[in-house]
Amino acid sequence: MSSLLISALAGISEIQPGDDLALTIGNAVADAPEGIRDGDILVVTSKIVSKAEGRHVNAANREDAITAETVRLVASRRHPGGLTRIVENRQGLVLAAAGVDNSNTPDGTILLLPEDPDASAHRLCIALRARFGVALGVVLSDTLGRPWREGQTDAAIGAAGLRVLEDYRGTHDAHGNLLSASAAAVADEIAGAADLVKGKSSGRPVALVRGLGHLVLADLGASEPHATARALVRPAELDMFRLGSDEAYAQGFADGQAAASLLEPSESGISH
Numbered sequence: 001m002s003s004l005l006i007s008a009l010a011g012i013s014e015i016q017p018g019d020d021l022a023l024t025i026g027n028a029v030a031d032a033p034e035g036i037r038d039g040d041i042l043v044v045t046s047k048i049v050s051k052a053e054g055r056h057v058n059a060a061n062r063e064d065a066i067t068a069e070t071v072r073l074v075a076s077r078r079h080p081g082g083l084t085r086i087v088e089n090r091q092g093l094v095l096a097a098a099g100v101d102n103s104n105t106p107d108g109t110i111l112l113l114p115e116d117p118d119a120s121a122h123r124l125c126i127a128l129r130a131r132f133g134v135a136l137g138v139v140l141s142d143t144l145g146r147p148w149r150e151g152q153t154d155a156a157i158g159a160a161g162l163r164v165l166e167d168y169r170g171t172h173d174a175h176g177n178l179l180s181a182s183a184a185a186v187a188d189e190i191a192g193a194a195d196l197v198k199g200k201s202s203g204r205p206v207a208l209v210r211g212l213g214h215l216v217l218a219d220l221g222a223s224e225p226h227a228t229a230r231a232l233v234r235p236a237e238l239d240m241f242r243l244g245s246d247e248a249y250a251q252g253f254a255d256g257q258a259a260a261s262l263l264e265p266s267e268s269g270i271s272h
Contacts, residue, residue, distance in 0.1 A: 017051065042206060049114045073086075089113065120158055155188040165187075
């Protein structure tokens with residue numbers, strides 16, 4: 001790759017439940033001066049997918065909605081305004097409030113993430129490839145915080161038609177050193193770069209990325225192990241930071257208490 005073009009697409013109005021999102025995005029692509037080519041990637045803000053899929057919830061039910069979307073509490077902290085929960089949701093994503101969002105939604109409503117972001121990306125990818133006759137990729141992006149780092153950045157929560165990881169393990173660097181751990185999260189990098197041109201309030205929720213055609217797959221990744229955003233979720237057994245510090249301490253204390261209760265009186269230091 002010698003150059004990268006990223007441009008936000010105009011012409012996408014407010015999305016309503018039941019809208020044909022592939023048609024809407026396709027029309028914006030057709031009207032764009034950049035056109036569409038083999039190897040292009042479309043980055044779609046997941047919020048418009050949620051809107052089209054009718055994932056609205058009454059804002060008064062926000063806490064219940066977060067609980068319903070949660071499969072595991074990672075960390076929680078109280079603050080003057082209430083309680084912040086970092087949780088794992090049903091897609092395996094670890095994020096604040098299970099991704100339940102009240103920005104850029106009609107008054108009195110909140111939005112849940114798409115039910116299955118990879119499936120949503122796949123449907124969009126199939127429809128847009130069929131319309132334009134080109135091999136393109138689709139990334140669904142959402143804004144996430146990061147451990148150890150201030151601020152937020154967009155990351156891929158759904159993907160279709162491209163490799164989401166560029167795996168360098170087993171190759172050598174320019175000095176001949178064997179790379180044993182390097183794997184670039186390219187779908188996240190693409191999502192973050194696209195957000196620089198989409199912005200948070202510009203009304204342009206889709207960006208076209210050109211110049212990364214080597215990542216785009218000809219057959220929607222039927223035999224590619226890294227062709228969905230789910231492949232970016234680290235397996236639990238490899239996650240060294242699975243719990244927040246308070247939760248890890250509480251779990252360790254509970255495990256210690258349970259172990260102590262199994263000791264014989266003489267082993268626990270209790271005399272007869």
